[in-house]
Amino acid sequence: MTEDHQQREPIIICKDVHKWYGNFHALRGISMEVYKREVIVIFGPSGSGKSTFIRTLNRLEEHQRGTIIVDGIELSHDVRNVEAVRMDTGMVFQQFNLFPHLTVMQNITLAPIWVRKWPKDKAEQIATELLERVGIPEQTHKFPGQLSGGQQQRVAIARALAMQPQIMLFDEPTSALDPEMIKEVLDVMIELAKSGMTIVAVTHEMGFARAVADRMIFFDKGEIVEQGTPHQIFNEPQNDRTKLFLSQILRH
Amino acid sequence: MSVTSETLAPPATLRPLAWLRKNLFSTWFNALLTIVSLVFLYFVLAGIVRWVFFTADWSPVTIAPLLFLVGQYPRDQLWRPALSLLMCVFLIGLSWAIWERYVKAFAIFLGVLLGVLALIPLETPTITLGVRAVFLACPLLISLAFWIGRRSAVKGQHVGTLWLLASILITLVLLPGIRSIPGLSAVATTAWGGLLVTLLLAIGGIVLSFPIGVLLALGRRSSLPVVKIFSILFIEVIRGVPLVTILFMFSIILALFLPAESRIDRLLRALIAMVVFSAAYTAENVRGGLQAIPEGQVEAAKALGLSNFHITAFIVLPQALRLVIPNIVGQFISLFKDTTLVVIVGINDLLGIGNAVLNLRPEFVRLQMEVYLFIAIIFWIFSYFMSYASLELEKALGVGER
Numbered sequence: 039m040t041e042d043h044q045q046r047e048p049i050i051i052c053k054d055v056h057k058w059y060g061n062f063h064a065l066r067g068i069s070m071e072v073y074k075r076e077v078i079v080i081f082g083p084s085g086s087g088k089s090t091f092i093r094t095l096n097r098l099e100e101h102q103r104g105t106i107i108v109d110g111i112e113l114s115h116d117v118r119n120v121e122a123v124r125m126d127t128g129m130v131f132q133q134f135n136l137f138p139h140l141t142v143m144q145n146i147t148l149a150p151i152w153v154r155k156w157p158k159d160k161a162e163q164i165a166t167e168l169l170e171r172v173g174i175p176e177q178t179h180k181f182p183g184q185l186s187g188g189q190q191q192r193v194a195i196a197r198a199l200a201m202q203p204q205i206m207l208f209d210e211p212t213s214a215l216d217p218e219m220i221k222e223v224l225d226v227m228i229e230l231a232k233s234g235m236t237i238v239a240v241t242h243e244m245g246f247a248r249a250v251a252d253r254m255i256f257f258d259k260g261e262i263v264e265q266g267t268p269h270q271i272f273n274e275p276q277n278d279r280t281k282l283f284l285s286q287i288l289r290h
Numbered sequence: 291m292s293v294t295s296e297t298l299a300p301p302a303t304l305r306p307l308a309w310l311r312k313n314l315f316s317t318w319f320n321a322l323l324t325i326v327s328l329v330f331l332y333f334v335l336a337g338i339v340r341w342v343f344f345t346a347d348w349s350p351v352t353i354a355p356l357l358f359l360v361g362q363y364p365r366d367q368l369w370r371p372a373l374s375l376l377m378c379v380f381l382i383g384l385s386w387a388i389w390e391r392y393v394k395a396f397a398i399f400l401g402v403l404l405g406v407l408a409l410i411p412l413e414t415p416t417i418t419l420g421v422r423a424v425f426l427a428c429p430l431l432i433s434l435a436f437w438i439g440r441r442s443a444v445k446g447q448h449v450g451t452l453w454l455l456a457s458i459l460i461t462l463v464l465l466p467g468i469r470s471i472p473g474l475s476a477v478a479t480t481a482w483g484g485l486l487v488t489l490l491l492a493i494g495g496i497v498l499s500f501p502i503g504v505l506l507a508l509g510r511r512s513s514l515p516v517v518k519i520f521s522i523l524f525i526e527v528i529r530g531v532p533l534v535t536i537l538f539m540f541s542i543i544l545a546l547f548l549p550a551e552s553r554i555d556r557l558l559r560a561l562i563a564m565v566v567f568s569a570a571y572t573a574e575n576v577r578g579g580l581q582a583i584p585e586g587q588v589e590a591a592k593a594l595g596l597s598n599f600h601i602t603a604f605i606v607l608p609q610a611l612r613l614v615i616p617n618i619v620g621q622f623i624s625l626f627k628d629t630t631l632v633v634i635v636g637i638n639d640l641l642g643i644g645n646a647v648l649n650l651r652p653e654f655v656r657l658q659m660e661v662y663l664f665i666a667i668i669f670w671i672f673s674y675f676m677s678y679a680s681l682e683l684e685k686a687l688g689v690g691e692r
Contacts, residue, residue: 098589124595135590139608148604149594194590201594 046073049109049205049236050095056103057090057260064090065101066260072205077237079247079268082257083283088240091257092207095238096120096127109204125153128198132210134190136182136197142169143178146197154201161200168196172226188219192226199230206230208239242287248272256280350647350654351664355417357647358664361483361638367475370467371486372424374460376431379404381456383432384449387439391686392679397436399675401429457497461490479557483638485668487557491639492626492672495564499625500618502565503572504611508602510577521573528570533628537563541635560632568625575617579610612687619680623673640665 048071057065064087072078080088093099094106097113097120106113108123137145146165150156156164169175172192174185182190191211198206208227212220224246231237231250241247247254248268255265256277264277275281315321351358360371379400386397408425438444465486467476482490509521528536540563545553554562583606591601611618630641638646644661648654654661 096593098592121595121597124593127593129590129593131586131590131593133584133586135584135586137587137590137605137609139612149591149596152600152604153595153597197594207593 046075048072049074050238051107052095052104053106054104055091055094055101055106057087057094057099057101064260065094067104068260068262069104070255070262070265072236072238074236075234076252077231077235077250078239079251079254080238080240080257081242081247081254081283082263086257087260088257089209092209092238092240095205095207096124096129098129125201126203127205127207128201128203129207129209130191130194130198130211132213134182134187134194134214136190136194138182141179141181142174142185142193145182145193146200149197150200164202165196165200168199169193171199171229172196173222186219187215188222191215191219191223195223195226195230205236205238208237208241210240210242212241212243244272244288256283258283346660347657348660348664350650350657350661353650354647356421357643358484358640360486361643362481363483363486364477364481367467367477368421370464370474370477372421374464375424376427377456377460379428380431380435381449381453383435384439384444384452386432387436388444388446388449391682395678396675397432399671401432404428457493461494479555482557484643485640487632487637488629488640490557491561491564491629491632494561495568495625495629496622498561499565499568499572502569504576504607506569506573507576507580508607510573511580525570525573528566529574533563533567534631534634536567537631537635539563540566556635557637560635560637564625564629564632567628568621571621572618575614575621576610578617579612579614580606582613583609615680615684615687619676619683623676626673626676627669640668 050070050072052068052070055065055068056063066087068087068091080092082088090099094101094113095108101113109126111119111122111126113119113123137148140148143162143165146168147158147161150161150164151158154161166175166178169178172195174189174192177185177189177193182193185193195211211227212223215223220243224243227237227239227246228250239246251268253265254268254271256263256271256279258279264271264275264280271280272284275284314324356365356368360368363371382393382397382400385393404425405428408422408428439449463474465477465482466479467474469476506521506525509517510525512518512521537560540559541556544559548554587605587609588601591605596604629639632639633642633645636642644665648658648661
């Protein structure tokens with residue numbers, strides 16, 4: 039991997055990122071890079087700051103110290119920079135967050151039509167292809183409320199992909215799903231990872247990590263405790279906190 | 291797939307006799323209650339029928355029906371409100387073709403009512419043949435417009451535009467008149483009255499206050515301090531003051547401060563007061579809806595790169611408004627009924643005309659019951675169709691709801 043890193047350009051650069059909620063120090067100096075076509079899995083106990091961190095990458099949360107550069111654009115108070123970064127990053131949420139008053143097709147085409155300014159035909163054609171890709175072409179004209187959780191999350195992935203982003207951010211995409219629906223979403227994510235998309239995913243799906251992750255990052259108490267390839271993390275974790283956490287989630 | 295009788299729900303409907311036995315005479319006590327209720331109902335209904343058809347004296351209503359409709363609008367200029375009415379019923383017919391679900395019941399009711407009014411054998415000199423002809427034309431126009439709407443490719447936005455054009459034409463040109471146009475002599479709003487004024491105030495108040503209220507609700511959540519403080523001040527000051535006070539403010543006190551030549555028309559002042567009052571309440575209703583939208587909706591829209599304007603227009607407002615439709619329609623119904631308060635600033639709306647008619651002749655003084663009941667029924671009819679349309683709207687928008 040290290041040779042690859044030297045050859046490739048980093049697409050996300052974080053340097054000493056800090057974030058406070060009032061007096062609570064949620065992120066304590068996160069520094070890391072994400073390289074093009076890399077798949078990164080972030081994991082750690084709840085409250086460790088992993089969700090907060092991934093949300094700073096498209097400025098749903100503002101960081102208060104340090105720098106974050108995404109695709110060459112620094113995230114700052116400049117709204118144009120923020121909007122440019124958001125156009126280049128797709129995000130999938132734990133709670134899907136589909137727009138319940140719009141059909142599946144409208145959910146997917148809204149941003150391409152109004153942000154990318156694509157003509158409606160083009161946006162709809164791309165949406166149809168994406169629905170095919172995530173395996174639910176027959177749901178095009180339904181409303182989100184008529185779909186199962188797994189189908190909704192796949193629509194959410196299609197919606198994010200419709201903007202043709204450089205990077206996909208997944209914030210616990212399977213945590214709100216019933217067990218039998220997790221696989222259908224993970225299959226889509228795995229296909230996406232194999233197609234060469236740059237992915238940063240906060241998830242505890244260790245099967246997904248094993249299958250496609252290039253690097254795993256363990257977060258605890260707002261810090262990066264340990265990182266490495268899945269092989270290193272699963273077989274020879276260095277830090278005691280990592281060992282403890284892995285033993286807790288892998289016990290079953 | 292074969293369906294056996296066991297998989298089907300048992301038939302829900304019973305034969306009439308079985309239904310009676312099950313619901314009304316299941317026990318001796320229920321049978322007793324049923325009989326007592328029937329006797330009670332008989333006496334009440336018989337009393338009402340007797341009063342309406344024999345005891346009551348409807349002459350204050352029948353003597354001057356036109357007064358209740360248009361007030362003192364010059365009788366030689368009656369073609370102007372008549373033309374306005376015809377334009378409106380035509381558009382109601384078109385709306386029926388487009389928004390059948392919401393308008394159908396009202397359109398049919400209005401057509402039948404006006405048709406009956408046209409043919410009612412009432413001996414009163416004010417109801418001329420011309421007036422009857424206009425009324426009779428209404429159901430025909432409604433049907434014609436409905437037929438046209440169904441046959442042609444008229445769309446909702448076309449009908450909306452026509453409504454807008456018609457309201458501008460009616461309120462700014464046809465009814466007040468324009469001096470420079472011969473045949474359209476100016477008619478001061480002091481001469482307007484009756485149902486005409488009530489509907490103008492109600493519809494004008496609703497249509498103008500809604501967008502202002504939405505803007506105020508958004509302004510209250512704005513990150514710009516000036517906009518936010520203005521919105522909060524406006525909403526809280528207006529909501530803290532009774533409507534009567536606001537009407538007085540705009541009608542009398544405001545006029546004292548403004549120079550004589552810049553005086554705003556009296557009816558317009560009352561309308562502005564209604565709009566201001568209603569906008570503040572609409573704003574609070576809409577704010578309730580805005581607050582109910584989960585933060586995740588905004589985050590998802592932001593993550594897609596949508597601008598704040600687009601997020602508000604496409605994601606937040608549509609969902610928020612849908613949530614508060616029942617409240618807002620309820621508020622509009624009370625605004626409609628509150629228009630009667632303009633009586634106290636000397637405007638002859640429906641209630642004002644009723645009061646005026648009661649003073650017309652000494653023998654009318656004891657006929658308050660009849661006059662107020664008549665007015666109440668008119669208000670009830672309009673209010674009922676408003677809440678009917680709102681229920682249908684809720685059902686229609688419920689599609690695809692979580």
